[in-house]
Amino acid sequence: MTRPIFSDTKGDFYSINFEKGARENTIILNMGPQHPSTHGVLRILLELDGEYIVRAEPVLGYLHRMHEKMGEVKTVGQYMANMGRVDYLHAMAWNWAWAGAAERLAGIEVPERAEYLRIIATELNRIASHQVWWGAYILDLGAFTPILYSFEDREKILDMLQMMSGARLTFSYFRLGGVANDVPPVFFDRLREFIPYMRNRLNMYHALVTGNMILKQRIEGIGVMDVDACNRYGATGPMCRGSGIAHDTRRAEPYGLYDRFDFNIPVYHEGCCMARYMVRLDEIEESLKILEQAVAAIPEGPVLPAKPLKFNAKLPAGEAYYAVEGGRGKIGVWVASDGGKTPYRIKLRAPGFSNLSIFSELAEGTLIADSIAILGSLDLVIPEVDR
Amino acid sequence: MIPAPLASFDLLYLAREDHARTGSAWLGVMALQDIPAIAKALLAAGYHLEDISGLDAAEGAVAAYHFDHFTTPGRITLLALAPHDAPVFPSIAAIYQGAEWHERETRDFFGYVFTDNPNFIPLLLPDDMADIHPLKKPEAARASLLTLFAGEGRGSEVQRKAEGFTLLDQPAPTAADDAKAAPAEAKQPEAKADDQPDGGKDA
């Protein structure tokens, strides 16, 4: 079959392998790894018939840092710094997953005030993560302004998180058995001001973007996913809640003090990009509710156990799995230890990894513009996908 | 009570787990040949695949499958054991399409072979590094499954155990163990700073 002059026969290993199954007169297009809307360094090989996608295959590994090997070389406390770098948009959830897994294995109790601070930090970080997703998603769809508004609100959250942990993006705030330090009292006034401010900002988000006619036509009914697809690919978080499954790890496998908080789980049944979009915006509302209850009920007390474990503590022999509800879905850390200085094996279950694997099935037969809309609705953070 | 899909197969080992201590509700060991059949039954029962991860244990190359259910949560950890020199596992990518990536990643890190995986090329590691498997442990450093799946209260509620399967038999807690267990608890909280980890230095 004669290839048009456009296909560079040299091509690398993946495009040659992808080209083997190519049909007659289609174009093989490399979307990424440097592409404005692949949120980092994701490369997608597209086989295009005109503007319609015949076949899509994501190629990973451009941001792979082998966090799991680092886990086998660093001690428990030293590995906490990695957790902030696995998924920098929701670093607190990953901090919690790692601290939780180590605590579950070592059987450590966490004081109550630390539990509340953990919930406050994770929910604030969840709102910040959804705001970055919202701004970047609308930017992919072509509107340049909303991302600036969402970043303006996010700055307020980052100031609060900076008061807690000292960092603004890659936090290593959690410790074995609690959190690194307590928060200054001014933090709670800032938080009390922020909650009503954010509630009416959400109305502005809906007015400017959600109601918009052009946006509705761009994302309604695109990339429909049913329950069976969620099971076959292990898509969790807003992906499965957009397809009618009311699964939230904070409710299904309660950890920390989440069972004391009443918040409902937003569920939409259409399973399209619009459903996932609405789920995430409603989740911001639910997180605000949790924050309100947490600020009202936070007790005084220590933030670390009486005899806190040092960073070079040794985990006892055994294995433990700890799941946390991250912004993108169910984060899982499986740690197996043989009692040595460093853990024996750490498996990081990244929600983005499973969510992205469904893309090749969803993108078949859609336009390029639709594939960008579907890609954005998966809320990808490539460092978490590649680990 | 045993979840339906697991009951219909004679697993080599099945034990109820205490979720608060290990995070999963069931721990099972599957025979290699009926992995796809179990996967099909689990999918039919509505279980979703969380992840597939490798574990280089002394007894052999272990592949750990984690499944969970959306509406009736309860994590199932299923292990499959293959000899070190021929770590070949049947692929379940035909049933769980999400598994294709998990299997390719485990191949990159551990060198396991998953037969009839639809697109069995490296996923995360560059293609010219195909034969370097970073997470494979040197022979001496391999720990046995017994120590890895240790922890008191483990194996107390074994629902089924195939005869001749002694991998996960916790040694009867003799006096020596209790003695060893007691100080272990004491020593572990205040981990003295003397045994300085050479930690990340030699990474």
Place this chain on the structure above:
Amino acid sequence: MNEFSLWTVFTLVVGLVAILAFIAGNAMALVWMERKVAGFIQRRPGPNQLGPAGVLQSVADAVKLLFKQILKPSNADSIIFFLAPILSFFPVALLFMPLPFSPFFTAYSPNLGLLLILAFSGINVLAVLLAGWSSNNKYSLYGAARGVSQSVAYEIPLLLAVLAIAFQHGTLNLSEIVEQQGGWPWQWNVFTQPLAFLIYFISIFGETNRSPFDLPEAESELTAGFHTEYSGMGFALFFLAEYANMVLVCCVATALFLGGWKGPFLDGFWWFLAKAYGLLFIMMWVRWTYPRARFDMLLNLNWKWLLPLGALNLLATAFVMKLF
């Protein structure tokens, strides 16, 4: 009426030079205005480092683009590659000729001025196609394909709207159209032909590839569409051509619909420019608010809504003109 004489040649040359200066000046002003409007909408001050309110920013841009190296991708079709930007910028100068800035400032007003403008505005599409094809880049190819079908689609409602006005005034000479409109806003054509103005305004977004219809250079899908491979002066010419086209369509809109240089009191070209810049501001305002339309939505809107409405409007105008 003006037979070929030395005087007309002289006015033509002076007119052309003045128009080129006008386009360059306007493009500079528009680049600065667009950045300021974008900045203010996004709650940031926009360019404020160079010059009093960042006014010299567009000069700095021009100088930067001048000194940038002009790259040509390997095995690109070099002649066409370098012809495309030139082709996209220079016909625009010709299009400004018949525009009635004010009774005195009209370079050349043939009685078929409108036809001249509509004929030449098609060349821009050719430039997009040549640029897309010649830069040997799959993204540019897609950008060019989109650009062509979009411009072809949006040419027709534009014509229908303009035709309705020509029907009403019975002439194609822009100066006469402006003459026949009164000074006060309710005497402008906007109120006699509101539907035509709406159709015209929507289709100029499609004509000049401005968001929400900027599919030929959709940043987030096709990295930069047809001008992906251009750098330095190549990109600068495309950039200026886009702004020149914007100014052109807004000037034509003010001439046809908003009473050109006529204002409530003391008419003159300042009225013309004020109205043109008002329309330009609206175009920029829309750009920084709406997401991008998908390709089939764009054509769908055109073929199923603008075209029938345009035809209906034309029919109504003809009917009304016949009766009165």
Place this chain on the structure above:
Amino acid sequence: MERLIKQGIDLIKGIWSLGVGLAVTAWYLVNRKITVQYPKQVVPREASESFRGPIELVGQPKDPATPKCISCMMCVSACPSGCISITKQKPPKLSPEEEKAFAEAEARGEKPKRPVAPRNPATWRYNYTYCSLCACCIEACPVNSIKFSNELYLAGTSRGDFHYDLLARLKRKAAEAKAAEDAKASETKDSGSADAAAQPGSPNISQAVPEKADEASSASGQAKSEAAL
């Protein structure tokens, strides 16, 4: 039929939403700007107070120029990425006759106390390019001699700009603190003078960039730290 009506209503709502979108951006068009113009303006003091930048040494209460550090090397081995390299001080040089006197004393068997090296370190190199701010060194330090600084505006043109010599930095900070104290002391003495000596406002930029490892004093230290990395 009702499908048509529904489409009509959707169309009206759609057009209305387009108008609402424009109204929102117009509102922000005329609203006040909120961005900080970095080179001219700086984030207010209380915002950067809680920020944790590169680590720095804590001075001893009585003598702020020398660090509390007892060079026990705990932080060196605690750091997962090996950013810190410390060299101990050597015991003071003995003159030849003292050397002879000590040798005889040891020959006679009693244990003379040789002068011991001072505990605080000779050089304290810190490579910020590898640091992941995980605070393992702070936890490991038995005498709490390391703390986070809140340097928000760090800029450098080469890697070398981020190889800090924390001892020199501590000396400079102590000197500045003393200078500010003296100024305040002198200002309170002639309390009549109106302007406050230390102008509280935003710190000027030159002070924000920490003192780079000056080449002169640490030529040998530099070589050693290269070897250590």
